[in-house]
Amino acid sequence: MHNKLTIKDIAKKLGVSVSTVSRALKDHPDISEKTKSLIRNFANEMNYRPNVLALSLRKQKSNTIGLIIPEIVHHFFSSVISGIEDLTYREGYNLIICQSNENQFRESTNLQALIDHRVDGIIISMSKSTTNFNHFKKAWEDGIPMVFFDRICDAIETDRVVMDDFEGGRLATEYLIKKGCSNILHLAAAPNLLIGRNRRDGYLEALRQYNIPIREKFILKCDTREEVITMQNHILSLVPQIDAIFAVNDSTAIATIQMLRRNGYRVPEDIRVIGFGDGPIATIVEPALTTVEQKGYDMGREAVRLLLQRLNNPNVPIDYQTRVFTPTIKERESA
Amino acid sequence: MHNKLTIKDIAKKLGVSVSTVSRALKDHPDISEKTKSLIRNFANEMNYRPNVLALSLRKQKSNTIGLIIPEIVHHFFSSVISGIEDLTYREGYNLIICQSNENQFRESTNLQALIDHRVDGIIISMSKSTTNFNHFKKAWEDGIPMVFFDRICDAIETDRVVMDDFEGGRLATEYLIKKGCSNILHLAAAPNLLIGRNRRDGYLEALRQYNIPIREKFILKCDTREEVITMQNHILSLVPQIDAIFAVNDSTAIATIQMLRRNGYRVPEDIRVIGFGDGPIATIVEPALTTVEQKGYDMGREAVRLLLQRLNNPNVPIDYQTRVFTPTIKERESA
DNA sequence: AACGTTTGCGAAATCGTTTTCGCAAATTTT
DNA sequence: AAAATTTGCGAAAACGATTTCGCAAACGTT
Incomplete structure (x- = not known):
């Protein structure tokens, strides 16, 4: 098994030197057409394949x-x-x-x-x-x-x-504002994650741009499906005061949508929800999730x-x- | 840049031969403890790392x-x-x-x-x-x-x-049968895919086991979300005669559920739908998809x-x- | 003291390539 | 026809490791 043909084997078989074989296969001008085609034909026929390992070692490039x-x-x-x-x-x-x-x-x-x-x-x-x-x-x-x-x-x-991410957060929030919302809840990531901070800062920036007062209680650390469930009551207690939610990622957004609907709210009629990071799950939920597209x-x-x-x-x-x-x-x- | 230290460099620096360095680093018994520790300490200090390429070439194993x-x-x-x-x-x-x-x-x-x-x-x-x-x-x-x-x-x-896959197809179909269904549509994969054939054969086997007649028109080649949309009319035309659907994969199953609901059917009350290959999308759709679990x-x-x-x-x-x-x-x- | 055995190490081949250098033979130039 | 050049190829040294073989020195045995 694994009887890999080498350049040396070809050289021996054909009665030429290894250098000649190497050059012939690389179409080096020093080799005559006759020798080249002899070697090339043989190599093709025998299905010669160079050893990449040896090549990388020699060329110092893998x-x-x-x-x-x-x-x-x-x-x-x-x-x-x-x-x-x-x-x-x-x-x-x-x-x-x-x-x-x-x-x-x-x-x-x-x-x-x-x-x-x-x-x-x-x-x-x-x-x-x-x-x-x-x-x-x-x-x-x-x-x-x-x-x-x-x-x-x-x-x-x-x-x-x-x-x-900053611009993503800003765009998402602006989108909600332009739809007429002004009481926007942000479900945010943990504060040590740069990405999450940037999205939140984008959210804040959009509010500032449109002169909407920033309210600390409208920013909740909640960035997983599970956390939505744990925090369900807290979120629902805020719902009467809000008209939109910007979630830091899609699964949180989706879990929120489902939670809202189970509790009798309509999305987007009563509350608009927007996510972040377009994945396959976004098209599956009903209503399909509007979200910030990440081009992975x-x-x-x-x-x-x-x-x-x-x-x-x-x-x-x-x-x-x-x-x-x-x-x-x-x-x-x-x- | 990339001044990688080699075994040769070490040999030269320490005034020994390359073979000695090689052996010392591999703890070969032929080398005295004194030489070994000399070489090992130096190698560690200089952060020597063997060249995997050279090693693979020599060992004929990558x-x-x-x-x-x-x-x-x-x-x-x-x-x-x-x-x-x-x-x-x-x-x-x-x-x-x-x-x-x-x-x-x-x-x-x-x-x-x-x-x-x-x-x-x-x-x-x-x-x-x-x-x-x-x-x-x-x-x-x-x-x-x-x-x-x-x-x-x-x-x-x-x-x-x-x-x-055969057993998966059989289990899925059996599950539907035990729920009282007997007119089960199978959305199948292309016939050259073994997996698809096996799931279909499992489907057929379950029908046979429970003495349910097999109907060719209840097997449709349809295994993507897009195809569900293209074949929407065809599928809907069969719906009055069926009470369940077994889809060859989850995305087809989900697309079907959504298509059915858009057309006024309730899942699972009017039509039960089961998928194959448990992924994250299965838990997102409403109603959540019953499916055959694949342990990737x-x-x-x-x-x-x-x-x-x-x-x-x-x-x-x-x-x-x-x-x-x-x-x-x-x-x-x-x- | 003569001989055998161990200890510790080095030289060189090897893995499969590329590439520099050199050198005959063939060809062109004078 | 001699000199200069070109053509076509081979030998050998890399690349960075491992490993077989050999050999001197140190050691142990009688």
Whole structure:
């Protein structure tokens, strides 16, 4: 088994040197057409395939890029992976994927493993639990090209691909205001999450823009389906005073819609609800969820593009770039 | 940049030979404790990391396994990836992921790329459009260990991890029958997909078991949300004669439920609907979808286990194994 | 003291490529 | 016809590790 044909075997079989075979297969001008076609035909016939490992070792380039992602089973992240995979495939790169499981230790191990594998570059979204950035710093000092996306690490300077969460929060809130709402409840994420803070700040900004007073009690920490259930009574107690809800993510928004309907409220007639982060669940709920669209696939592709730009110009120093994806409102029925 | 320290550098710096360094780092008994600790300390201090590429080339083993998956953005598949990633990580393997996008040509290219990379083994779920199996046959003849999961290729003998789709189909149909239904429409997959055939056969078996006549017109090729919309009129024309629907997957089931409700039917009172393949969308729809549970994460882990079993016993011939995951009904409200 | 055995290490081959350098033979130039 | 150039190819050194083989020095045995 695994009797892989090598360039050496071909050379022996054909009575030429390995250098000649190598050159013939690469169409080097030093080799005569006659020899070239002899070698090429034989190689094709025998289905010769070069050993990528040997090649990478020799060329000091593995044509592989690494990806560290907090969680694969997650619509946004899997969309990003898909975008990354599509582009790397087209460009002839391979993709090694690691999952940090939101765990700093594992993230650090993954990073080391990728570097050990001599990947040409790394794309990362940081784990939630990461508070120490030494592993990133070390990799950065090693000079390995990195692109952060979505959950960026601001302790080091790298290329970045991010959503404009602030603008997303502002847009969502503005959308509700333009529909005539002025008492808007915000179901927010935990305050230590940058993303959540930005969305909340966008919410606040929209209120300010339209001269709507900000009320602290209209901002609730509530960012999971479960939490909606736990906080049901609290939320319902506020409902008589509000005419819209902006939830920090879709599953919270959907859970809220369902909770409201079970309690006799109509969406969007009585209360408008808007979410954040367009996934497959948004189209399933009734009424279909109006939400802020997150373009995971495109962000993935952009991350690859930034990385390749660096890989293809290894000695040209390029300023670190940050690509910002401005979200758009995906209008459906709930708001 | 990228001034990676090699074993040669260490040898030179310490005035010993490369072989000594290599052996010292691997704790070979031929090396004296004194030399060992000298070398080890230096290596640690300088943060030496072996070059995996060189190692793989020398050892003829890359410690990498390849995965070809039809679509990453898909709850079942991303669960499988997660299970695969978790176990490969724990066992010290790396994972190269390719996405065939349900495209035979790309599947074949991916396979070749993985083989070129000298992965130690490959885990695959076949693309929907694959009708020619030569690429698999060639890989099989090359002797590269393969494990198929879910969408297996029955043209070649390999290890397999499958759902018992037949039993799933039978269970789902039986469930409906026991609820008192006897005119059950089956929305089926394309006939070239084994999975779809098995689910359909399970459906037929249940009907036979309960002496319910089989009617060809109650089996429709319709396995996507879009197709439900295209075939809406056809489906609605059958509705007066039926009391239940068994859909080959969840998104079809959900699209059907919504289509039915828009047309004035109540689920499950007028028509019961059951799906297949429990994902997050099943809990979102109203009424929540009763469906056949698919354990993607566990299947992924099992695929890795089968593969490792072969990789760890390279010369022990093991009979090809097929691991069958028997599904269970996840009872919710729609059936 | 002569011989055998162990200890500790180095030289060199190997894995499969690419690439620099060199060198005959063929060809062109003078 | 001699000199200069070009053509076509091979030898060998990388890339970074492991591993077989060999060999000197130190040690133990009679």
